[in-house]
Amino acid sequence: MVDVRRLGRRPGPARYSAVALLRHGVTDRAWEPAWRTRELRRRYDVVIVGGGVHGLATAYYLARNHGITDVAVLDKGYLGGGGSGRNTAILRSNYLTPEGVRFYDRSLELYRGLAAELNFNVMFSRKGHLTLAHSDASLRTMRWRAEVNKVCGVESDVIGPSDIKRLVPHMDITDEARYPILGALYHPPGGIIRHDAVVWGYARAADSLGVHLHQDTEVTGIDVSAGRVTGVRTTRGDIAAPIVVNATAGWATLVADMAGVRLPVQTFPLQAAVTEPVKPFLRTVVVSGTLHVYVSQTARGELVFGASVDPFASYSTRGSLEFTEGLAAHVLALMPALAKLRLLRQWAGLCDMTPDFAPIMGPTGVDGFLVDVGWGTYGFKAGPVAGETMAECVATGRTPDLISAFGLDRFAQGRLVGEKGAAAVGH
């Protein structure tokens, strides 16, 4: 039967707008689901394993940039249930290597236009990003980063304590601090975003272009015949596919093992915590590598805290008291005025750490089996550019220049990327 409300409208969900909001407000009509539940087909042109920002963005750009729409995204849980729904949503492009800077800067460019492109308010707030230096050594690394950034056209500079105080009046910049602050790398284009909205926006846009999104569908095996991938096995039956993309982050080695591909990846939990909301007072994102801590304030007023990964590899996402204790001590060393704030929540997500703190993207030894993994503690910001370049990789069979440094073969060849100085703590 024809649904009269749909007549004359393009397929897919209704556009979100102020008018739509008003209309729904006064008519009390329910919103349509942002994406549809589809029949699981027995065959797809492309199967993407993992429904985080990476898998969904890859599906979206496959459909939008290359017209490839016979695509399924499979997730063993719910969309955004992995790192994409657990991260602290910091975006920046002030990396250390030119490969890294160019790559992440393209991602920020895509993020800046994303709300309009996806018709979804992703709340990208460009509040600026400060990485503190408490030692001569880190000041040197920051000077190095600032120069690499500038050469790549990225706004980034080293500033002194008085400028830091101007940006963050609550910071203790005295010499009495346990780790006195000598300076900072200031990166105005950095900021925070609403991570769930990014996931949902990509999911909704991919769905409206014809991509199938299947939640509660776990990949349990990958079929390879004569060196070529032929399909996947799932908890809901087998699916034939000439191309399978592994975008499962913390679970990446488990999925790659199914195809007989070994990855130099180890899974570590990363924890974060959030306080009760307070009036806006913290303008920028603040990161201290020495103190293993970073802080930002959300639009709702909560302070979001993060740290380095847990000290040992694990697939468990239980929080620990050691984390909260260390976190509180380090935050107070930076901003003593926060002593009265209470933590509301604490959680953990899994991070797929690589030896050089750079991702692993592109083809593997098995034809048709591609990886987009190794996102460690810093991969949310890369979602758009990884989706764009992985889609190009799938569609053309060639590896785009922007990701040529990130191939899996670099480990066997000893060509590591060396991003540790810019990615070990500041995600």
Next chain:
Amino acid sequence: MILLPCPWCGPRDAEEFGYVGEMRARPHPVTTTMKEWRDYLYLRRNVAGWTTERWYHQMGCRRYLLVDRDTTTNEVRSAVSGPDRQKS
């Protein structure tokens, strides 16, 4: 808190230990090929489940030990005194 049963000191908070990582055989540095050596350096099994790994009791007896741990729950089954760095 996770307790590791150190064979010398008894059950101790995991915070006292350094995590060295999963057990793997080191190829002989003289006779190995470049590929074998790099695989040894970078590849991990990254098991989800029971695995044997090496820890170092840095704030205790300062000995190395081998620990069986389920990486999905962090349950620890047993620990035995392990080979030290020189012998491994």
